[in-house]
Amino acid sequence: MPEVQLDLSVPCSQLVEVRISLAPRQGPFLLSLPAWTPGSYLIRDYVRHLERLQVCQGSRPLLLERLAAAQWRVLGARAEDGSSEVPAQGELITIGYAIQATELTVRTCHLNSAHGFLALAAVILQVEGERWSPYRLTLRLPAGWQPFVPLPTSPAGGWLARDYDQLIDSPVEAGPHPCHDFTVAGVMHRWVTWGDDLPAQDERWLADVAAVCLACCRLIGEPAPAAASYLFILHLTDQGYGGLEHHDSTVLLYGRQALARPEGRRKLLQLVAHEYLHQWNVRRLRPAQLTPIDYDRASIVPTLWFAEGITSYVDQFLPLAAGLGGEQELLEDLGSDLSRYLLTPGRRLQSLLQSSEEAWVKLYRQDAHSGDNQISYYLKGAVLALVLDLHLRRHGSWLGAVLQQLWQSLGRQGRGYSQQDLIQAFAGPAPDLSTLLPLWLESTDDPPIALYLADLGLRLVAEPAETWFSGLQLEIAAGGQLRLRQVERHGPAQQAGLEVGDELLAIDRQRLTTVEQLTAHTRLGAPEPPVLQLLIARRQRVQELNLLLAPPRPQRWSLQIDPEAGADCALRRQRWARLQP
Numbered sequence: 307m308p309e310v311q312l313d314l315s316v317p318c319s320q321l322v323e324v325r326i327s328l329a330p331r332q333g334p335f336l337l338s339l340p341a342w343t344p345g346s347y348l349i350r351d352y353v354r355h356l357e358r359l360q361v362c363q364g365s366r367p368l369l370l371e372r373l374a375a376a377q378w379r380v381l382g383a384r385a386e387d388g389s390s391e392v393p394a395q396g397e398l399i400t401i402g403y404a405i406q407a408t409e410l411t412v413r414t415c416h417l418n419s420a421h422g423f424l425a426l427a428a429v430i431l432q433v434e435g436e437r438w439s440p441y442r443l444t445l446r447l448p449a450g451w452q453p454f455v456p457l458p459t460s461p462a463g464g465w466l467a468r469d470y471d472q473l474i475d476s477p478v479e480a481g482p483h484p485c486h487d488f489t490v491a492g493v494m495h496r497w498v499t500w501g502d503d504l505p506a507q508d509e510r511w512l513a514d515v516a517a518v519c520l521a522c523c524r525l526i527g528e529p530a531p532a533a534a535s536y537l538f539i540l541h542l543t544d545q546g547y548g549g550l551e552h553h554d555s556t557v558l559l560y561g562r563q564a565l566a567r568p569e570g571r572r573k574l575l576q577l578v579a580h581e582y583l584h585q586w587n588v589r590r591l592r593p594a595q596l597t598p599i600d601y602d603r604a605s606i607v608p609t610l611w612f613a614e615g616i617t618s619y620v621d622q623f624l625p626l627a628a629g630l631g632g633e634q635e636l637l638e639d640l641g642s643d644l645s646r647y648l649l650t651p652g653r654r655l656q657s658l659l660q661s662s663e664e665a666w667v668k669l670y671r672q673d674a675h676s677g678d679n680q681i682s683y684y685l686k687g688a689v690l691a692l693v694l695d696l697h698l699r700r701h702g703s704w705l706g707a708v709l710q711q712l713w714q715s716l717g718r719q720g721r722g723y724s725q726q727d728l729i730q731a732f733a734g735p736a737p738d739l740s741t742l743l744p745l746w747l748e749s750t751d752d753p754p755i756a757l758y759l760a761d762l763g764l765r766l767v768a769e770p771a772e773t774w775f776s777g778l779q780l781e782i783a784a785g786g787q788l789r790l791r792q793v794e795r796h797g798p799a800q801q802a803g804l805e806v807g808d809e810l811l812a813i814d815r816q817r818l819t820t821v822e823q824l825t826a827h828t829r830l831g832a833p834e835p836p837v838l839q840l841l842i843a844r845r846q847r848v849q850e851l852n853l854l855l856a857p858p859r860p861q862r863w864s865l866q867i868d869p870e871a872g873a874d875c876a877l878r879r880q881r882w883a884r885l886q887p
């Protein structure tokens with residue numbers, strides 16, 4: 307059994323010393339470091355943080371041939387004549403190297419004097435022929451630190467993983483943090499926070515998390531979680547947001563500033579629900595393209611709209627289904643999703659299917675132009691989930707029933723699903739979805755949102771803008787200058803010749819120093835959109851441009867109850883809001 311030792315005992319070095327011991331092998335073999343971690347569809351080239359790789363057999367160093375950026379062939383020891391000898395029998399092979407742990411996200415590694423966090427896909431080399439071998443993991447930690455690892459412990463010390471996949475699906479947190487235990491349907495759960503001890507500050511926290519976990523089990527039609535035990539790791543930092551799902555654990559990143567807002571606690575509970583539901587949807591009920599996972603390259607997954615969109619839709623209902631929060635908050639949250647969707651021009655260019663397939667190069671690589679050329683499969687996936695849920699309800703079914711059926715027929719069996727499997731499952735209770743769903747996935751037109759919302763007595767209401775439309779957004783740059791953060795494609799600012807990064811100096815010969823001053827110049831008043839004379843600086847050259855503003859556009863949309871709607875709508879809405887059939 308390969309043994310992996312991770313040494314975090316000098317945390318201020320921000321280096322993790324790794325040692326992998328293997329039984330002797332016959333002939334050369336390959337080593338490689340994953341290029342990405344499941345759940346986060348971006349080639350991260352983790353190998354950029356790897357240094358001092360050395361492979362020895364006993365005390366003899368073995369020769370390494372680098373085949374690719376993250377792949378080596380281990381040859382034998384150097385022979386007298388300069389050639390390599392195949393690894394000798396008998397003595398253990400040890401692979402040693404260090405990983406720089408300086409990147410604080412849920413899918414990278416971070417080590418300092420306060421804590422250690424390791425995403426093991428970024429840390430542990432794959433050894434050819436050992437993917438399906440059991441592994442033993444041990445940690446060396448500074449005095450006073452506790453390890454938090456979602457793996458069963460080994461009688462020999464440390465932890466046991468069934469294979470390489472389970473090993474690198476296990477995030478490691480360590481530090482002097484307190485840990486809180488609770489149970490969900492008799493299954494042991496642990497909660498650990500780095501940053502502040504959230505359960506100590508919020509005495510209802512663990513009970514509410516447990517209620518949300520139970521609501522997730524009910525949604526999938528199970529009496530208990532799929533994991534034999536479950537670990538929540540929360541990194542509570544000043545700002546930031548993120549989550550990464552694992553089979554038996556999750557890592558969450560959340561901002562204290564966000565938590566302090568009125569909706570902050572509810573949004574964190576939704577993140578908890580989202581990642582916990584991934585225990586089934588995307589981890590155990592998994593796209594065929596990720597069964598098994600190829601860690602070395604990007605696998606195109608056309609069904610990410612299902613894995614993330616459906617999960618993003620239901621995560622907003624799960625706290626309410628757990629008895630926490632009310633219908634009004636749900637309408638606010640869904641309304642803000644629908645508003646973001648309707649205000650994203652990129653939805654006219656990229657279909658939901660393309661968004662899923664292009665995750666690796668678009669969603670995870672956002673820039674100032676992303677709003678123009680893409681639509682998130684989380685966001686449009688959630689909008690489609692709403693439409694699907696309401697369409698299924700017209701046919702006497704609902705989204706939960708389809709999820710449960712897919713879990714029972716495919717997930718439980720460990721069978722990966724294809725797009726066709728999903729379409730069939732939706733078309734089971736509603737046969738017209740066999741043509742409608744592919745259309746909605748491939749089209750850049752909006753699905754008929756308003757039509758379905760009317761079933762619930764709901765309508766989308768536009769909030770009118772107070773200014774003419776400029777098609778630009780400003781920010782205060784690090785040097786204090788006013789710069790263009792976004793310029794909408796084909797919008798007035800772009801047509802005037804403005805670009806992202808331009809510094810805005812003056813409008814109509816008046817010096818501009820705050821973002822709000824732009825509003826003063828664009829405020830509605832005159833009967834026709836005015837032309838503004840702009841003075842800008844681009845790459846140290848000053849120039850003048852004329853910006854012809856356009857008629858106002860809604861600045862946001864909200865989801866409201868239609869006072870004209872009948873009592874049957876209100877009854878349907880109640881069941882829908884509580885995730886009831």
Ligand SMILES: [Zn+2]
Nearest residue numbers: 580584614617
């Ligand atoms: Zn997710």
